Amino acid sequence: MSEPKFRALVVSAHPDDIEFGAAGTVAKWADEGAEVTLCIVTDGSTGTQDKDLMGEQLAALRQDETSEAAAVLGIAELVWLGHRDGYTEYSLDLRRDIARAFRRYRPHRFMVMDPSSTVEDRFVNHPDHRAVGQASLDTVLTAGTTPGHFPELLDEGLEPWRGLRELWIMGPGSKPVVSDISKTIERKIEALMCHRTQVGDDPGRVAGFVREFSAEQGKEAGFDYAESFQMITQGPGFHDEAELEDDYLDLSKPPPDPRA
Numbered sequence: 001m002s003e004p005k006f007r008a009l010v011v012s013a014h015p016d017d018i019e020f021g022a023a024g025t026v027a028k029w030a031d032e033g034a035e036v037t038l039c040i041v042t043d044g045s046t047g048t049q050d051k052d053l054m055g056e057q058l059a060a061l062r063q064d065e066t067s068e069a070a071a072v073l074g075i076a077e078l079v080w081l082g083h084r085d086g087y088t089e090y091s092l093d094l095r096r097d098i099a100r101a102f103r104r105y106r107p108h109r110f111m112v113m114d115p116s117s118t119v120e121d122r123f124v125n126h127p128d129h130r131a132v133g134q135a136s137l138d139t140v141l142t143a144g145t146t147p148g149h150f151p152e153l154l155d156e157g158l159e160p161w162r163g164l165r166e167l168w169i170m171g172p173g174s175k176p177v178v179s180d181i182s183k184t185i186e187r188k189i190e191a192l193m194c195h196r197t198q199v200g201d202d203p204g205r206v207a208g209f210v211r212e213f214s215a216e217q218g219k220e221a222g223f224d225y226a227e228s229f230q231m232i233t234q235g236p237g238f239h240d241e242a243e244l245e246d247d248y249l250d251l252s253k254p255p256p257d258p259r260a
């Protein structure tokens with residue numbers, strides 16, 4: 001394979017999280033020549049109402065489903081951190097685990113979950129999403145970018161990474177930066193359908209909901225389908241534009257902010 005145009009690392013709490021909020025954009029990045037790694041923090045072992053399925057059996061099924069979905073989206077590598085689904089707490093161990101992936105994969109684009117506890121006064125954000133989102137954000141400011149934080153990672157040969165260009169915060173809800181996924185909406189839905197243990201007996205209904213929501217997200221910017229994000233492009237751990245030496249780095253144009 002030729003040198004990737006840029007590297008992207010996506011951190012999610014659960015195996016199917018990105019299919020709802022970010023898979024169309026992730027597939028687009030892969031199409032544009034990015035090397036995309038998806039790091040999944042939990043084992044997905046409790047995501048069912050079926051008492052006979054929950055636990056190790058479900059975790060194994062979800063690994064297979066996720067590999068299928070990743071192939072559809074063009075994700076190059078999956079990293080499983082193996083935390084217990086539903087029990088994720090913000091901890092230094094969690095922050096270290098995410099920092100390990102951040103330093104290893106050295107992303108130019110880092111996509112993380114929204115740690116807000118409630119979303120647009122409509123629903124409560126999953127506690128795993130909150131913990132994983134917050135630890136991912138904090139990795140950018142400390143654990144991933146500064147040698148004195150978790151010096152044991154230096155012993156593993158993992159130097160701080162200070163080449164980040166863009167931090168993307170994925171749904172849920174509507175966010176200001178709109179990414180056109182009109183060309184990848186079908187793959188987003190196909191990837192979602194790979195998560196058979198999650199889409200239930202009526203996958204068509206779930207697909208319909210995702211299509212409708214994606215259309216709604218794109219309306220204001222004039223896209224058929226879209227996903228929306230918050231984006232941060234500067235901070236102490238971010239790449240200094242003046243010192244840019246990655247000449248192969250070719251990020252596609254950032255998506256428009258209709259409110260700007």
Ligand SMILES: [Zn+2]
Nearest residue numbers: 013014017126
């Ligand atoms: Zn989730």
